[in-house]
Amino acid sequence: MRNSRDYFAAIDDDRRIWLNGRLVDRVLGSEHLRGNALEIGALYDLQLREDLAGQLAYDDGATRYPAAFRPPVDAAALSARGRAYEILAEATYGFLGRSPDYLHTWVAAMNAHSDWFGEYADNVRRFHEHVKSGNLFVTHSFTNPQTDRSRELGDLVTRERPIALQYIGENSNGVRVSGARMMATSAPLADELLVMGAGRILREDDYDLGLGFSVPVGTEGLSFVCRGSYAGPDRQLARRFDEMDAVAVFDRVLIPWERVFIFSDPYKSNQFKAECGFFEHVGQQVLTRQLVKGRFLLAVGTAVAQAIGITGYPNITEKLGRISTWLDVTEACLTTAITHAEPSGPTVRPQSRSISAGLRYFNDFYPTALTMLEEIAAGGLMLTPSVEDAEEEVLETIEHYFQGATIGGLSRVQLFAIARELTGSSFGRRQSLFERYFAGEPARAYSSAFNRMDLALVRKPVDKLLTAATPVFA
Secondary structure, three states, X not given: OOOXXXXXXXXXXXXXXXXXXXXXXXXXXXXXXXXXXXXXXXXXXXXXXXXXXXXXXXXXXXXEEEHHHOOOXXXXXXXXXXXHHHHHHHHOOOOOOOOHHHXXXXXXXXXXXXXXXXXXXXXXXXXXXXXXXXXXXXXXXXXXXXXXXXXXXXXXXXXXXXXXXXXXXXXXXXXXXXXXXXXXXXXXXXXXXXXXXXXXXXXXXXXXHOEEEEEXXXXXXEEEEEOOOOXXXXXXXXXXXXXXXXXXXEEEEEEXXXXXXXXXXXXXXXXXXXXXXXXXXXXXXXXXXXXXXXXXXXXXXXXXXXXXXXXXXXHHHHHHHHHHHHHHHHHHHHHXXXXXXXXXXXXXXXXXXXXXXXXXXXXXHHHHHHHHHHHHHHHHHOOOOOOXXXXXXXXXXXXXXXXXXXXXXXXXXHHHHHHHHHHHOHHHHHHHHHHHHOOOOHHHHHHHHHHOOOHHHHHHHHHHHHOOOOOOOO
């Protein structure tokens, strides 16, 4: 099993990361990336703790592997896997949407359904073993750049200088690709980039876009253009948990044949998530993490209310009660999904309906919960000074004039600074956008829920009434 030292050594390479308009020399030397890298390294060390070994890892013969790779053969195995997700999420308060266990889960699911990949099935199996044995940090990009969404992706194809990632040639060594992929979250700190799908439904003749493969982040011809950093010295959350989002740019990158999973196949590009249980397996990890994150939000709201003595106000307790109920419903969806596990190849997967319902309910309510936290803290969010490198004289003033009902002035400032980061900072805004849109357009997700329904079964009660022997309106 890998430790933080191994991980730091692996990412200290010549990867091309553009951040704030400049090429990053070494990611661990970047003030914008180092904090998040340290958190990921801490997760690797956490997996090595002997008191957690039975929960965060499993033994396959003489070798120990991360728990996410253990094949879930029944509901009990899914539950055990979920406990590992929870421990890892609690270490980062649920803020790392791309912790290593996220894609470990998906790589394991791909392996369980490797036969579906046809002639590339062995590539999937080898990739699984590569990631599992090395405990590698994999991130992904499943969508092409937004560009002109009024046109089909296939109509934007051009081999001269592509925008959407596409095939531009091949030889005996592999497939050559050019173009870009968006939402490669945490790519600057990952070992591997997994590219699948297209983000939009491909037409049956969109062969150049029907691709799936993996490459090391430091591959020649691959670079990443990052958004601006939210990390800063006075931001307690962002400096540790700001996961960098990036666009991956491929400039005539050669993908070795042994790393190809889907080639010139629009159908498989469209269907891989459904066929391999992507949303169900990954959804369990996501819902577990979201619950931890939601509990942290509830904890902050409760602490703020207690700090300023408003827990006796009915409008405040109602807000905290609504947040608590939101989490209860989300947890119920997760529990139901596990206890009603469905067959999925040689394994089982969480029940699709409950996972989908839990994800949608959490994502819909998250912005509302943030608004409630904002209303609980109210004007205090605007009157929270920075205490980073503050002088002794002002610290004494803050301690006296910013004290609360149950908390000293400095502690209250630190607490309200966290609430402000969650509700009013660029970091907090990104967290909200991520939770709402990382799984795709919400309207499409609800439409998919409708399309999965057995309409005859749904209509059965009303059809029974309409066909009753005695007319309803005699």
